[in-house]
Amino acid sequence: MSLLQVRDLGKNFGGVRALDGVSFDLPEGQLLALLGPNGAGKSTCFNILNGQYRPDAGSVHFDGREISNARRSMKPRDVWRLGVGRTFQVSATFSSMTVIENVQMALVSRKRKLFSLWRPAAGMYRDEAMELLAQVGMAAQAQRPCGVLAYGDVKRVELAIALANRPRLLLMDEPTAGMAPGERNELMALTRELVVARKLAVLFTEHSMDVVFAFADRMIVLARGRIIAQGDGETIRNHPQVQEVYLGSGTTFGQEAQ
Numbered sequence: 001m002s003l004l005q006v007r008d009l010g011k012n013f014g015g016v017r018a019l020d021g022v023s024f025d026l027p028e029g030q031l032l033a034l035l036g037p038n039g040a041g042k043s044t045c046f047n048i049l050n051g052q053y054r055p056d057a058g059s060v061h062f063d064g065r066e067i068s069n070a071r072r073s074m075k076p077r078d079v080w081r082l083g084v085g086r087t088f089q090v091s092a093t094f095s096s097m098t099v100i101e102n103v104q105m106a107l108v109s110r111k112r113k114l115f116s117l118w119r120p121a122a123g124m125y126r127d128e129a130m131e132l133l134a135q136v137g138m139a140a141q142a143q144r145p146c147g148v149l150a151y152g153d154v155k156r157v158e159l160a161i162a163l164a165n166r167p168r169l170l171l172m173d174e175p176t177a178g179m180a181p182g183e184r185n186e187l188m189a190l191t192r193e194l195v196v197a198r199k200l201a202v203l204f205t206e207h208s209m210d211v212v213f214a215f216a217d218r219m220i221v222l223a224r225g226r227i228i229a230q231g232d233g234e235t236i237r238n239h240p241q242v243q244e245v246y247l248g249s250g251t252t253f254g255q256e257a258q
């Protein structure tokens with residue numbers, strides 16, 4: 001059974017059908033890209049998967065457990081505790097704190113210590129934090145304040161923070177937004193390594209088609225809330241409806257939009 005099972009998801013906002021009959025599976029060890037033009041329903045889907053929104057129809061099962069349906073859904077914090085992590089476009093790090101302190105704080109939070117205990121507990125989980133930083137290639141910069149890091153390095157720290165909760169599914173909202181092409185590839189190569197080493201499942205949105213075709217195992221394309229295509233790069237690249245949807249959006253498949 002797949003780690004994540006999404007069935008017939010529907011969500012309306014007033015008269016807008018943001019999601020309509022969306023179904024897909026995501027097994028562990030896979031990177032799945034959720035694509036689509038602006039307003040296609042990607043964020044709505046993420047917000048249902050992490051418990052922020054309740055769907056109007058359909059269900060979400062994670063690790064065999066129903067976490068959401070039209071009658072009730074788990075709270076975001078409970079979904080997070082079950083092992084669904086999320087990274088955001090906006091930085092989740094505290095710039096005045098050091099790299100290691102940011103990760104230690106995430107570990108404190110996972111272990112349910114009270115936030116107010118944080119200051120006296122500054123030495124806590126040091127080894128674990130260093131281990132996570134080593135995994136994302138940031139051990140050498142552990143003592144630097146996050147505020148002085150290069151953008152690509154901040155993204156690595158965010159990954160370490162997300163991993164501190166030991167997620168089994170990671171939702172990544174445009175992980176490479178604002179990055180130079182070289183940095184994008186490094187971050188996604190690292191993500192792929194983590195997917196394999198930790199048997200993670202990753203669902204990500206991404207505007208860079210170069211990144212998607214280079215790193216995603218599979219892709220889903222949404223348009224106006226419905227899945228219009230899914231499959232590997234070859235299938236998506238040659239799909240007439242996908243080409244139609246993206247026509248005029250400035251994005252061409254196989255060639256980076258400038």
Ligand SMILES: Nc1ncnc2c1ncn2[C@@H]1O[C@H](COP(=O)(O)OP(=O)(O)OP(=O)(O)O)[C@@H](O)[C@H]1O
Nearest residue numbers: 013016017018036037038039040041042043044045
């Ligand atoms: N909280 C909300 N209230 C009202 N309408 C919403 C809300 N969230 C999303 N929508 C609408 O639902 C549709 C899908 O939006 P969504 O943000 O999920 O798309 P998206 O694919 O993530 O777009 P983008 O790439 O621009 O982030 C849009 O028409 C949007 O205006």
